[in-house]
Amino acid sequence: MPHPSRQYSDNDLRESRLVFYKEDIQQIDSTLREFLSRSKSQAALLVDKDGHLITQEGSADMTETDVDTISALVAGCFAATREMARILGEEEFTALFHQGRKDNLQLTLVGQRTILAVLFDDSTTIGMVRLYAAEAARKLTSLFRKILSRGETGHGENELADFEQAAAGTLDDVFGM
């Protein structure tokens, strides 16, 4: 059964791969900042369902690798609850809440492919966070819709030009061969 790689890259990947440009991220960041100031939360992470961080705003006591790990775990959490929802006959649980003694984490689904993770403490309330998170999710979804309808901007076309050649050398460095 022939499976040419062209078929894979043209059809599958392009439709599902996530590409963000600078102006997209700026708009997302500004939405997140507004959300943080209104809900009085500490930090917001926008994570895709595959566990990759898209962008973050606010201040939390986390290193970059902590953020990567949190992103993976957030996506894992959501994936697990989605499976539970499916078994229960629900389409999807759109929000999750993790309560701590001082810090709490609220996860809200944004569109179909991203999750907004909000870290907040007792200086605000879960109700406030939920209210504004739903509002932010709506704004972000419409933003994503705009990005899609705008189509290819042409930015970044050359960004990956030397990627393949440079990749081989970097792999040697990292893996020591």
Next chain:
Amino acid sequence: MVQINFANKEIQCKVVYYGPGMSGKTTNLEVVHKKAPPTSKGELTSIATEGDRTLFFDFMPLDLGNIAGIKTKFQLYTVPGQVYYNSTRKLVLQGVDGVVFVADSQAEKIEENIEAMENLRANLKEYGRDLHSIPIIVQFNKRDLPTAMTCEELNEKLNPMGAPTFEAVAATGEGVFPTLKALASLVLESINRDKKGGMASATAAPAKAAAAPGAPRKMPTAPKPMPAPAADGAPAAPRPVRPAAPAAPQTVRPAASAATATASRPTGGTKTVKRPARNAEPARRPEAGVRPMGKVNIKERKDASSMMLWVIVSTVILGAGAFLAWKFNLIG
């Protein structure tokens, strides 16, 4: 799926170690964690049982540094190998960019290996992917064991797709890095290959070229509208199975009710709860009005007993009043 972020000049890829139970997937990851340059690796996070068997996944971020000016990150996952955990195994595969299949070379494990490969094929298929198109490396692990089958035999049984294979003894670290390096190389190639394919057709179909999140073909409103007569918060005994994607009216909830919808899902089957999201105290009362059907009896019993109490109290008060009135000759 590969995420390309031109704003941060960053590419993120997801790699999954797959294979039967006890074949050495977590060991592979532990070796990578131990030996990778400290600047490149993050913490190894494991969601495991008390017996140290992987329950959900192990995870480790690996930073390859700048490649042609683009920060390249790999996120390495393992899946639980036991047959029992297929649902979680499938979840980890979501959006995978490359797979290392870790096979146990021992002759007595060949059936488990074949079963795991079949399982990988089936789970990939659910995401619309297949073994032939995804970057994959097959690692023959535990080569040092006396009952290890030959590589040719293993290749014949486990690798009909002709993927690159590597021999390894993960316990000693042998073969772990060559495997990962080869896979990383395949994944990075696929990014570039796709970029060429994607960009070439971008002009023809610009709307599809920059696939943005939350904007798939079928665009949902956000948050996803919940079907009004949802009976899932606290279900009544025999629960009707609803279709997976209910044809709910595509209405956008007002922010307040959308935000609280998850806190107090409509439970009565026909009632929707609309209340401000302010604080929990006053909110609790309306919830009492939408108790699930299964608990109605308990509630009624409570109501009945409080009613009885009121009747007794009012009888006593009335009686006392009548007695006093009689005592002071107010009534005949």
